Amino acid sequence: MKYVYGPVPSRRLGKSLGIDPIPSKTCNFQCIYCQLGKTNNFTNIRKNYFPKKEILTEIEKAIKLNENKFDYITFVGSGEPTLYKDLKDLIIRAKELSEKPVCVITNGSLLYDKEVQNALISSDVVLPSLDAWDENSFIRINRPHPSISFNNLIQGFIDFRKKFMGKFWIEVMLMKGINDTKEELLKIKEKLELIKPDRIDINVPIRPPVEKWVKIPDKSILSILNEIFVDYTNINFPEVGKFNIYSSDFEKEVLSILERHPMRQDQIIETFSSSNFDEDKIISQLKKLKSQKKIIDTLYNKQIFWKLNLNKDKN
Ligand code: SF4
Incomplete structure (x- = not known):
């Protein structure tokens, strides 16, 4: 299939049936830790990059073929999935076809956009990323499209969180010497407290990043995290995912x-x-x-x- 893959094991989502409606590395960010390589189509234009009908046909086929073999249906791009203009229609159709929760993994850049909010509101789980604490760190880490500002990003998170009835799980990617000091983590925590996610997943770049100089923080980060987030019950620190599927092929x-x-x-x-x-x-x-x-x-x-x-x- 061209747009649907899996079910594949996922650290946060068990077995996930993935739907990828975006051409490879079409994104409005160029994160230094991206595991997919360089962003070769750096754009903030929302459009139907592939024909909607083709994607819908594959979604229908894949859900039928894999019934009971997955825990989540996940919209996740080889780029940023919210750049797909008719994402709402894809989400709604997936929900009609399966009782499994539908989630969207996004960089969160367009959560301030009413049309994107309207699309994601139909899903069950939204998993955005937040790695920075101000405009400078945002530009250094995520290297966003010039039309996206950090203030808009945070406001979008706050506004969408208030409207969204599903689960809102933020992932924070920590990198050595980039955003892993106590001071930087306290500033990220301030933003998290404004947003009030249901869950926070702290991650480290365990897969090869696009920039070779990006490194995993030292283990001592765990004691800093424990100290800073001592009163949090909804936070997960880095751990090796548990995968448990077997395939004959x-x-x-x-x-x-x-x-x-x-x-x-x-x-x-x-x-x-x-x-x-x-x-x-x-x-x-x-x-x-x-x-x-x-x-x-x-x-x-x-x-x-x-x-x-x-x-x-x-x-
Ligand atoms: S938002 Fe995701 S796909 Fe885009 S550059 Fe960052 S990590 Fe890569």
């Missing part, structure tokens, strides 16, 4: 996941291992796909990551 499944994002070797093993498909078999399958130039491995933060070989024709 390893190649198809692993490529469909790596198409969306790189994955650590140990996560792939955890995801796919079963009584008759052990670690050695998984590694040998990965090596086979590498020899076929379909995927490549890379060492990051002392861990092996596998990702799709986007330059296979040139290799």
